[in-house]
Amino acid sequence: MNFTQKLQNIWTQNNSLVCIGLDPDIGKIPECIRSEKHPLFIFNKALIEATADVVCAYKPQFAYYLGQGMIPDLEMTLDFLKANYPHIPVILDAKFGDIGPTAEMYARAAFQHFCADAVTVNPYMGGDTLKPFLRYPDKGTIILCRTSNPGSGDFQDLVMEGSEKKLYVEVAEKAAIEWNAHQNVALVVGATWPEELQQIRKIVGNMPILVPGIGAQGGDIEAVMKKGQTALGFGLIINSSRNIIYAGSDASFAEKARAAAIELQCSINQYRNIA
Amino acid sequence: MNFTQKLQNIWTQNNSLVCIGLDPDIGKIPECIRSEKHPLFIFNKALIEATADVVCAYKPQFAYYLGQGMIPDLEMTLDFLKANYPHIPVILDAKFGDIGPTAEMYARAAFQHFCADAVTVNPYMGGDTLKPFLRYPDKGTIILCRTSNPGSGDFQDLVMEGSEKKLYVEVAEKAAIEWNAHQNVALVVGATWPEELQQIRKIVGNMPILVPGIGAQGGDIEAVMKKGQTALGFGLIINSSRNIIYAGSDASFAEKARAAAIELQCSINQYRNIA
Numbered sequence: 305m306n307f308t309q310k311l312q313n314i315w316t317q318n319n320s321l322v323c324i325g326l327d328p329d330i331g332k333i334p335e336c337i338r339s340e341k342h343p344l345f346i347f348n349k350a351l352i353e354a355t356a357d358v359v360c361a362y363k364p365q366f367a368y369y370l371g372q373g374m375i376p377d378l379e380m381t382l383d384f385l386k387a388n389y390p391h392i393p394v395i396l397d398a399k400f401g402d403i404g405p406t407a408e409m410y411a412r413a414a415f416q417h418f419c420a421d422a423v424t425v426n427p428y429m430g431g432d433t434l435k436p437f438l439r440y441p442d443k444g445t446i447i448l449c450r451t452s453n454p455g456s457g458d459f460q461d462l463v464m465e466g467s468e469k470k471l472y473v474e475v476a477e478k479a480a481i482e483w484n485a486h487q488n489v490a491l492v493v494g495a496t497w498p499e500e501l502q503q504i505r506k507i508v509g510n511m512p513i514l515v516p517g518i519g520a521q522g523g524d525i526e527a528v529m530k531k532g533q534t535a536l537g538f539g540l541i542i543n544s545s546r547n548i549i550y551a552g553s554d555a556s557f558a559e560k561a562r563a564a565a566i567e568l569q570c571s572i573n574q575y576r577n578i579a
Numbered sequence: 580m581n582f583t584q585k586l587q588n589i590w591t592q593n594n595s596l597v598c599i600g601l602d603p604d605i606g607k608i609p610e611c612i613r614s615e616k617h618p619l620f621i622f623n624k625a626l627i628e629a630t631a632d633v634v635c636a637y638k639p640q641f642a643y644y645l646g647q648g649m650i651p652d653l654e655m656t657l658d659f660l661k662a663n664y665p666h667i668p669v670i671l672d673a674k675f676g677d678i679g680p681t682a683e684m685y686a687r688a689a690f691q692h693f694c695a696d697a698v699t700v701n702p703y704m705g706g707d708t709l710k711p712f713l714r715y716p717d718k719g720t721i722i723l724c725r726t727s728n729p730g731s732g733d734f735q736d737l738v739m740e741g742s743e744k745k746l747y748v749e750v751a752e753k754a755a756i757e758w759n760a761h762q763n764v765a766l767v768v769g770a771t772w773p774e775e776l777q778q779i780r781k782i783v784g785n786m787p788i789l790v791p792g793i794g795a796q797g798g799d800i801e802a803v804m805k806k807g808q809t810a811l812g813f814g815l816i817i818n819s820s821r822n823i824i825y826a827g828s829d830a831s832f833a834e835k836a837r838a839a840a841i842e843l844q845c846s847i848n849q850y851r852n853i854a
Contacts, residue, residue, distance in 0.1 A: 327681070367677060371684030373692050375650055399676055401701055402642060403728040403791075406602070409646030417648050426676055428703040428723060430730030448703060453678040455705030462749065463740040471734065471746070478733070516678075 307422050307444030308487055310393050311512055314360045315538050320569045321576075323395070323514070324355060324561075325545030326381060327365040330372055332550055334557045344369065344377035347557075349384055351549060354558035355565045356389050361541050363514075366398035382418050393421040395514065395541070399448060400437075401426035407436040415443045422446050424492060424514070427475050434483060441486040444512075449475045449504060452494025452517030472500065476507045490514055493532070495523020495542070502531035510534050512541060518568070519547035525568075529575035537576035544568055582697050582719030583762055585668050586787055589635045590813050595844045596851075598670070598789070599630060599836075600820030601656060602640040605647055607825055609832045619644065619652035622832075624659055626824060629833035630840045631664050636816050638789075641673035657693045668696040670789065670816070674723060675712075676701035682711040690718045697721050699767060699789070702750050709758060716761040719787075724750045724779060727769025727792030747775065751782045765789055768807070770798020770817070777806035785809050787816060793843070794822035800843075804850035812851035819843055 305313075315321060328344045340346045352362065362385060369378035385394050396418055400410040414423035414437075422444025425437055437445040450460055450472040460472040467474070476491060483489050491508060493501045495517035504513065513532060517523035525542075532540050548568070552560025580588075590596065603619045615621045627637065637660060644653035660669050671693055675685040689698035689712075697719025700712055712720040725735055725747040735747040742749070754764050766783065768776045770792035779788065788807060792798035800817075807815050823843065827835025 365677075365681055365684075367675075367681045367684035367688065371686075371688040371692065399701070400642075401674055401676075402640075403726065403796075406640055406642045409640075409642035411646075413642065413646040417646065426674070426701050426703050428701050428734060429726045429728060430733035430735070432728055432730030432733075451678065451704045453704060453707055455707030458705035458707075458753070459703060459746065459749065460705070462737075462746065465738040465740045465743065468740065471737065474734065474737065521678075 306442040306488055307393060308512060310391070310421060311360065311541070312538065314392060318357055318360060319573065320358050320360050321540045321542050321572050322359050322565055322569045323361040323363050323541045323543040324351065324359050324548050324565060325363045325365060325543050326351065326549070327368045327545045328549065329368060334553055334555065336555050342377050342380060344374050345380040348381045350558040351561050352385065352389065354562040356392060358562070358565050358569050359392065361393045361395055363395040363397050363543055365545070366396060379418065382420065386419055393444070395422045395424065395444070395446065396420035397424045399424050399426050401429050401433055403429065403433060404436060407433050411436045411440060415440050422490065424448065431478065431482060438483055438486065438488065441488055444488055444490055446490040446492055446514050447475065447479055449479070449491040450493045450497050450500045452496045452521050452523065456494065473503065473507070476504045480508045480511065484511070492516065495528045496521060498524065498527035498531040501528065505532055505539070510539055512539060514541045514543065516543045518542055519544045525571050526575055529572060533577060535577060537578040542572060581717040581763055582668060583787060585666070585696060586635065586816070587813065589667060593632055593635060594848065595633050595635050596815045596817050596847050597634050597840055597844045598636040598638050598816045598818040599626065599634050599823050599840060600638045600640060600672070600818050601626065601824070602643045602820045603824065604643060609828055609830065611830050617652050617655055619649050620655040623656045625833040626836050627660065627664065629837040631667060633837070633840050633844050634667065636668045636670055638670040638672050638818055641671060654693065657695065661694055668719070670697045670699065670719070670721065671695035672699045674699050674701050676704050676708055678704065678708060679711060682708050686711045686715065690715050697765065699723065706753065706757060713758055713761065713763065716763055719763055719765055721765040721767055721789050722750065722754055724754070724766040725768045725772050725775045727771045727796050727798065731769065748778070748782070751779045755783045755786065759786070767791065770803045771796060773799065773802035773806040776803065780807055780814070785814055787814060789816045789818065791818045793817055794819045800846050801850055804847060808852060810852060812853040817847060
């Protein structure tokens with residue numbers, strides 16, 4: 305079963321478009337688990353056990369494990385997910401992008417070493433640098449299109465001579481037309497840009513769109529749903545990290561995270577075409 | 580001493596613009612060391628000891644360590660370089676790029692965990708995503724501009740309405756004008772595009788340019804030197820990986836690598852304005 309099918313199944317089974325970003329910062333996780341040998345894994349494991357029936361995906365952010373010298377905690381998290389929740393898609397958020405042979409190494413890292421179901425990639429270097437990822441038909445390649453950050457327009461909004469299209473539109477069109485032969489492509493579009501989300505949805509049809517930027521970054525759920533969902537109320541992977549994983553700060557953090565995830569699930573579902 | 584000054588010193592001291600890409604593939608390194616506990620580190624260590632007086636930088640490619648599950652070998656390589664050759668700049672080639680708090684984690688990984696002198700980054704997400712790197716005044720931030728791969732023109736060559744400039748030119752201009760307050764910015768321009776290199780050199784003045792694509796990728800040394808060097812014969816970090824690190828395949832690999840590095844150094848120096 306490929307990434308897109310797996311996503312379709314879980315959207316239905318858990319009735320949820322919520323993705324939880326597993327971006328643990330050792331300085332922010334509950335003090336009661338900071339002295340564990342693998343504190344980030346212990347934190348993630350508790351969050352996963354508390355929320356596995358209300359999410360459509362988990363998205364560990366690679367930078368947090370690398371920057372804190374805790375790659376083993378990431379490996380343990382992925383192993384735990386694969387062993388216990390093989391039906392839930394796992395997105396490694398790493399924004400890889402490099403020339404052919406190097407991109408092959410990154411694809412190997414994402415899909416064979418970490419065994420993620422999908423990985424985020426950066427298109428700046430061109431279509432040939434995405435091929436090593438796209439070549440895995442069962443794995444999702446999630447391409448940056450219009451990102452959630454304030455400066456995302458610096459280059460993504462530049463208008464091309466001739467086509468009169470913005471750069472992110474060129475990316476969306478290539479994703480829909482050239483790169484999706486295996487139906488394994490998805491895009492990243494920030495919740496902070498609902499008009500752009502609507503435009504991209506029209507270009508890519510039912511392609512899954514990963515939407516970061518809800519919550520801490522200020523994205524609006526109603527606008528995202530109205531502009532981004534498909535006719536049948538699917539098509540979105542709406543990520544929240546900080547608002548869920550840090551909902552509580554004591555021993556009850558996992559319970560509080562579950563409550564926050566359910567609240568987000570409900571907020572989203574009230575705007576779904578068919579919920 | 581910041582990255583640019585360190586580079587200027589070593590360019591002069593070693594009379595070399597050669598950077599060696601430390602991109603070891605366990606399937607390609609000499610068989611006699613493959614069964615070592617840390618084979619990639621052993622390989623790198625021998626290469627470094629054999630070439631430290633003929634290079635201006637080392638550039639480990641992050642993907643090779645991650646994809647093969649050998650991050651400890653990368654850590655050992657960086658530690659070895661810092662302990663024994665602190666005057667040689669080390670560039671972590673990882674092409675990081677992400678929103679603010681995540682980019683901070685990547686900057687921490689590159690500059691504090693691995694202790695690299697510089698890191699490669701991807702500008703697609705916009706100027707605000709580069710700031711967490713630029714904020715380290717002593718560390719180099721090397722921004723992708725015109726990459727060496729065949730498909731690099733897919734987006735980098737698109738012409739912008741209004742300015743009539745290509746995307747990579749917009750990146751080069753921002754690098755020169757907006758992002759270089761600490762004189763710690765450099766660019767990546769592939770050896771495979773000498774005309775573009777010349778155009779970028781005019782935009783960025785004496786800014787260092789990292790040039791991959793010599794050797795295996797087909798870049799021409801004479802063209803790179805004529806179009807890319809500064810008036811005084813500096814300004815370039817010319818990377819070669821495969822042609823140097825795999826110059827030999829038996830126990831004499833390090834010696835052969837040294838010979839290949841010196842050959843490249845001489846090929847380059849014959850075209851330097853002042854060598």
